[in-house]
Amino acid sequence: MQQDSPTLDRAPEGTPDGTVDGRRPTAEGVRLVRTLRQRARAALRGLTRKHARNNEILVVGLAALVGCVVGLVVTLLHEVVQWMHELLFLIEGGAHLSQGVDLTPWHVVAVPAVGGLVVGLAIHWVRRIRPREVIDPIEANALYGGRMSLTDSLRLTASTMLSTGCGASVGMEAAYAQLGAGLASKAGKLTGLRRSDLRLLVGCGAGAALAAAFHAPFAGAFYAFELVIGTYAASNLGPVLVASLAATFVAQIGTGSEPIFSVASSIALERHDYVFFMLLGALAAALGVAVMRTVAAIERQAARLPLPRWIRPAIGGLVVGLVALAYPQVLGSGQGAIQTTIDVGLPLELLLALLAAKAVASAVSVGAGFRGGLFGSSLFLGALLGGAFAGVVDWVAPSLALDRVATVLVGMGAMAAAVIGAPVTMTLLVLELTGDFSATVGVLVAVVTASFAVRQTFGYSFSTWRFHIRGVPIRDASDIGWIRDLTVGSLMRKDVQTAPEDLPLADLRARYPLGGTKHVFLVDAEGNYAGIVAMTEAHSPDLDAKLDELRACDIRHGPTQYLLPGQNVRTALNRFVSAEMETLAVIPATGVRKPIGYLTEAYALRRYNQELERNRAAELGDSALFGPS
Numbered sequence: 120m121q122q123d124s125p126t127l128d129r130a131p132e133g134t135p136d137g138t139v140d141g142r143r144p145t146a147e148g149v150r151l152v153r154t155l156r157q158r159a160r161a162a163l164r165g166l167t168r169k170h171a172r173n174n175e176i177l178v179v180g181l182a183a184l185v186g187c188v189v190g191l192v193v194t195l196l197h198e199v200v201q202w203m204h205e206l207l208f209l210i211e212g213g214a215h216l217s218q219g220v221d222l223t224p225w226h227v228v229a230v231p232a233v234g235g236l237v238v239g240l241a242i243h244w245v246r247r248i249r250p251r252e253v254i255d256p257i258e259a260n261a262l263y264g265g266r267m268s269l270t271d272s273l274r275l276t277a278s279t280m281l282s283t284g285c286g287a288s289v290g291m292e293a294a295y296a297q298l299g300a301g302l303a304s305k306a307g308k309l310t311g312l313r314r315s316d317l318r319l320l321v322g323c324g325a326g327a328a329l330a331a332a333f334h335a336p337f338a339g340a341f342y343a344f345e346l347v348i349g350t351y352a353a354s355n356l357g358p359v360l361v362a363s364l365a366a367t368f369v370a371q372i373g374t375g376s377e378p379i380f381s382v383a384s385s386i387a388l389e390r391h392d393y394v395f396f397m398l399l400g401a402l403a404a405a406l407g408v409a410v411m412r413t414v415a416a417i418e419r420q421a422a423r424l425p426l427p428r429w430i431r432p433a434i435g436g437l438v439v440g441l442v443a444l445a446y447p448q449v450l451g452s453g454q455g456a457i458q459t460t461i462d463v464g465l466p467l468e469l470l471l472a473l474l475a476a477k478a479v480a481s482a483v484s485v486g487a488g489f490r491g492g493l494f495g496s497s498l499f500l501g502a503l504l505g506g507a508f509a510g511v512v513d514w515v516a517p518s519l520a521l522d523r524v525a526t527v528l529v530g531m532g533a534m535a536a537a538v539i540g541a542p543v544t545m546t547l548l549v550l551e552l553t554g555d556f557s558a559t560v561g562v563l564v565a566v567v568t569a570s571f572a573v574r575q576t577f578g579y580s581f582s583t584w585r586f587h588i589r590g591v592p593i594r595d596a597s598d599i600g601w602i603r604d605l606t607v608g609s610l611m612r613k614d615v616q617t618a619p620e621d622l623p624l625a626d627l628r629a630r631y632p633l634g635g636t637k638h639v640f641l642v643d644a645e646g647n648y649a650g651i652v653a654m655t656e657a658h659s660p661d662l663d664a665k666l667d668e669l670r671a672c673d674i675r676h677g678p679t680q681y682l683l684p685g686q687n688v689r690t691a692l693n694r695f696v697s698a699e700m701e702t703l704a705v706i707p708a709t710g711v712r713k714p715i716g717y718l719t720e721a722y723a724l725r726r727y728n729q730e731l732e733r734n735r736a737a738e739l740g741d742s743a744l745f746g747p748s
Contacts, residue, residue, distance in 0.1 A: 175357070178312070181310065183361045184306070185303045185306055185362055186327040186330075187365045189362070191373075192299070196294070200283050208226050209226065216450050216455065219447030229440070230440070234281065234436055235434070235436030235488075236436075238490065243427075252589070253274070255293075255582070257346060257347060257586075265314065267304040272302075275297050275298075282489040286439065287435075290451075290452030290453075290495030290496060291332070291491065293494065294492075297325075299326075300325040300347065302324055303324025304321050319348060319359070325343055326339040326344075327339060327365065330362075333552060334376070340363045343359045344543075378552055382528075382554070385557070388558070388560075388561055398508075399504070399505065404576070404577075407497070408573060410538065411581050415584070417486025421434075435488065438483050442479060446476040446477075448473055448477070449477045452491075453498065454495060467507060474504060477503065493581055497534050497535040501535055502531045509527070525558040529562050530565070540580025546563045549562045605688045606687055607685070607688070607705055608685065608716075610718055611705045615715065619644075620650065621671070621672060622641075624657060628657060628658060638653055640714045641675055646713050650678035651702060680700060682694060682705045682718060683707075683708065703717065703718055705717055
């Protein structure tokens with residue numbers, strides 16, 4: 120007897136993948152899988168550039184996702200670095216290296232030196248494979264529209280972990296921001312975000328990293344605004360704050376919700392305190408500039424040594440280890456030592472000695488080639504400077520004694536603002552790190568003073584100073600990369616009218632009547648550019664008396680003034696000013712001087728202003744609030 124078999128239209132219940140008891144899929148299961156695939160493909164197609172443009176919901180969603188991932192990554196990296204400190208320096212679990220407790224002298228000297236050798240060899244090996252410079256978030260947003268290499272970000276993060284793990288006097292904050300921005304840039308490129316949205320997402324990634332590192336969402340958000348995005352706008356607030364909050368929540372799940380630093384005593388400030396805080400801000404600016412210049416000087420001296428480049432971090436590590444024999448608090452970024460400085464009123468002599476030792480150790484670490492930033496180190500230097508300043512005031516004028524804890528906090532914010540260059544960020548950071556609002560106004564006074572002093576006397580933060588040394592024209596994160604795309608080659612006109620430079624003026628008039636072309640470009644016997652003739656001048660009645668004697672070259676202008684196709688519009692505008700001409704010829708290269716086009720100053724200036732307005736509008740929309748100077 121023939122048994123009924125299941126039909127294709129009425130398949131029995133199966134597993135979610137369409138199989139029945141592990142057997143081959145049914146028709147209904149196949150249709151279900153096919154439908155799910157089609158919907159997934161449609162969703163991916165919806166994340167194309169066309170659909171991503173002006174899609175604020177998409178950007179906010181990506182920002183939240185990036186914030187969660189960055190918060191998790193930062194937490195894991197922090198734990199790895201702590202594990203390295205415990206393993207290499209034999210410190211107790213949970214203790215901070217910069218507390219300097221129970222460290223063995225030979226570990227203090229040997230670990231940074233050997234670690235420096237490992238760092239140097241690793242960087243040397245990576246450079247042979249990928250010799251290009253790593254693009255950081257500020258540079259990416261200023262020049263490349265937010266496009267970064269995730270691979271480069273990972274390798275910089277790895278080298279920074281090695282540097283910090285072996286005790287170099289640097290912090291992980293720069294690596295956190297680099298990796299967070301790299302992850303955000305990768306996500307933005309995969310979803311086809313436009314230039315302005317990609318820059319915003321890169322800022323979200325960097326801000327989320329700082330927020331996760333310090334449990335400070337507002338400081339992280341303003342770090343993104345001030346240093347990475349370069350502008351504040353109401354349309355940017357949502358994604359940046361969402362990313363910072365998401366990263367902070369994820370980090371707090373892993374490490375707890377307590378502030379990074381705690382202030383046990385209450386703070387009460389007098390009116391005269393703010394005058395002292397202004398002076399402290401000026402001192403922080405001077406010390407910050409000195410540290411930045413010292414880093415550059417050490418790099419120059421190290422480059423002159425007749426030694427391989429990969430050995431420099433080992434030498435720097437040995438110097439740091441020798442300094443740490445006397446002052447072990449200089450090891451690492453200084454988080455544990457900062458809390459000690461807040462809690463304990465250290466003697467003035469010790470504060471000054473630690474201040475000098477930490478400044479030297481940080482400058483040597485960065486200058487010798489260790490990877491890492493000065494964010495955490497600047498906070499520790501500021502805490503030491505604030506404590507020493509309070510001690511000096513108490514010694515000179517006991518009746519005007521400053522609140523020691525408040526002055527330490529003010530010094531932290533002022534020094535970090537001088538080195539990092541983000542005044543609002545540092546004010547909020549001190550507030551969120553300590554949870555104490557009383558000293559915030561004092562911190563703001565010192566931060567503004569320090570930022571103003573550095574801007575007027577030096578003009579750079581640590582990041583932009585490094586760009587300056589490399590010859591990269593960046594002073595802030597404002598998007599100037601679009602200027603590279605607005606080139607002479609894309610703006611020039613190609614309808615070039617040429618004539619031999621020895622052509623009689625009468626023949627030139629006959630060939631080009633008045634009312635036709637405005638300019639004729641002269642060439643020599645080999646066809647090379649030899650100057651420009653304005654046809655209104657060539658037809659001037661003042662020349663009629665000498666018409667038979669004159670040649671085209673007699674009334675030419677700018678035979679040595681020209682433009683190249685690859686020059687950007689800003690360079691072209693400067694050339695118009697220096698040449699004192701309104702039209703310039705374009706030649707292929709300095710060695711190939713045949714005219715291929717020309718550009719007028721009026722057109723270049725109009726296109727430059729149009730692009731400037733368009734890019735500013737794309738960045739800020741109609742809801743611009745203000746931008747950092």
